[in-house]
Amino acid sequence: MKYFTIFGNPVAHSISPRMQNLAFEGLEYNGIYTRYLLENGDKLKETFLNLKLSGANVTVPHKESAYRACDEVEGIAKDIKAVNTLVLKDKKIVGYNTDAPGFITSIKDFFPLKSALILGAGGTAKALSWALRKEGVNVDVLNRSENRLEYFKQNGFEAYSWDNLPKKEYELIVNTTSAGLSDDSLPLDENVLKMLISNAKYAYDVIYHKITPFIHICKENGLKCKDGKDMLLYQGVYAFKHFSENKFNEDEIVKYMKEVFRL
Ligand code: NDP
Numbered sequence: 001m002k003y004f005t006i007f008g009n010p011v012a013h014s015i016s017p018r019m020q021n022l023a024f025e026g027l028e029y030n031g032i033y034t035r036y037l038l039e040n041g042d043k044l045k046e047t048f049l050n051l052k053l054s055g056a057n058v059t060v061p062h063k064e065s066a067y068r069a070c071d072e073v074e075g076i077a078k079d080i081k082a083v084n085t086l087v088l089k090d091k092k093i094v095g096y097n098t099d100a101p102g103f104i105t106s107i108k109d110f111f112p113l114k115s116a117l118i119l120g121a122g123g124t125a126k127a128l129s130w131a132l133r134k135e136g137v138n139v140d141v142l143n144r145s146e147n148r149l150e151y152f153k154q155n156g157f158e159a160y161s162w163d164n165l166p167k168k169e170y171e172l173i174v175n176t177t178s179a180g181l182s183d184d185s186l187p188l189d190e191n192v193l194k195m196l197i198s199n200a201k202y203a204y205d206v207i208y209h210k211i212t213p214f215i216h217i218c219k220e221n222g223l224k225c226k227d228g229k230d231m232l233l234y235q236g237v238y239a240f241k242h243f244s245e246n247k248f249n250e251d252e253i254v255k256y257m258k259e260v261f262r263l
Pocket residue numbers: 060099120121122123124125143144145148176177178179180181185186187188206207208228229231232233235
């Protein structure tokens with residue numbers, strides 16, 4: 001039996017254990033996946049090894065600590081410098097970022113795509129900006145405050161705060177802020193948003209359990225919209241592929257995992 005977990009704080013709300021266990025059971029993979037409330041990100045490696053895990057997922061606020069805890073990091077996680085999937089390989093902890101490819105798969109209907117504006121400048125914005133750039137999309141970032149923009153500027157993204165957004169047009173607008181998560185707020189001033197919408201084709205919100213005010217207003221104005229459900233699903237699918245050494249077909253994993261949204 002192989003053991004897996006998700007590390008986070010908080011972690012009680014995470015549906016990853018249900019999602020992963022549905023695939024383990026459906027595909028008769030001999031593993032079990034639990035959740036672990038980790039308070040101190042510096043203890044991640046020690047805890048992973050003490051629990052004798054074969055793999056793990058990592059959620060807020062430990063993705064950057066997870067990056068530092070890895071013996072090796074592969075793929076786009078090297079650019080993002082944040083890891084959400086850990087796998088034990090030859091006694092080494094190898095890290096991946098599956099949020100980025102999960103997001104790209106979830107917006108495949110939006111391609112070909114030339115330009116995108118990401119709202120927010122937190123961990124998710126970092127993953128999604130690199131993911132879009134790797135697909136050849138021109139990405140700018142807009143955040144409420146100035147202080148988180150430095151990372152993006154240093155990495156060659158155009159990054160603006162609410163006070164200095166120039167008049168530009170974007171095909172896709174992505175909300176990665178938590179505005180609308182537990183309240184009815186928009187991620188930016190309504191008039192500015194309406195101006196952006198009038199030149200856009202697509203809108204995406206990483207929030208997945210409700211229609212946010214952002215998606216509501218984008219829909220009302222005729223944009224093609226998606227929420228973060230498929231991103232959540234596919235980050236899990238790609239994590240499972242790493243956990244199971246790519247033994248299973250993607251469509252089969254999806255078939256079992258997506259049952260989580262019916263429960
Ligand atoms: P962070 O805390 O790292 O960043 C939050 C960002 O949102 C900051 O830039 C912050 O701006 C901005 N923000 C917060 N509240 C508001 C507001 N009311 N108005 C405008 N801007 C605001 O969060 P994460 O990047 O880790 O996560 C963001 C969201 O993504 C969460 O809702 C999370 O649930 C979701 N998520 C979804 C996933 C999926 O699979 N679908 C995967 C991962 C995350 P400032 O710098 O000014 O404070």
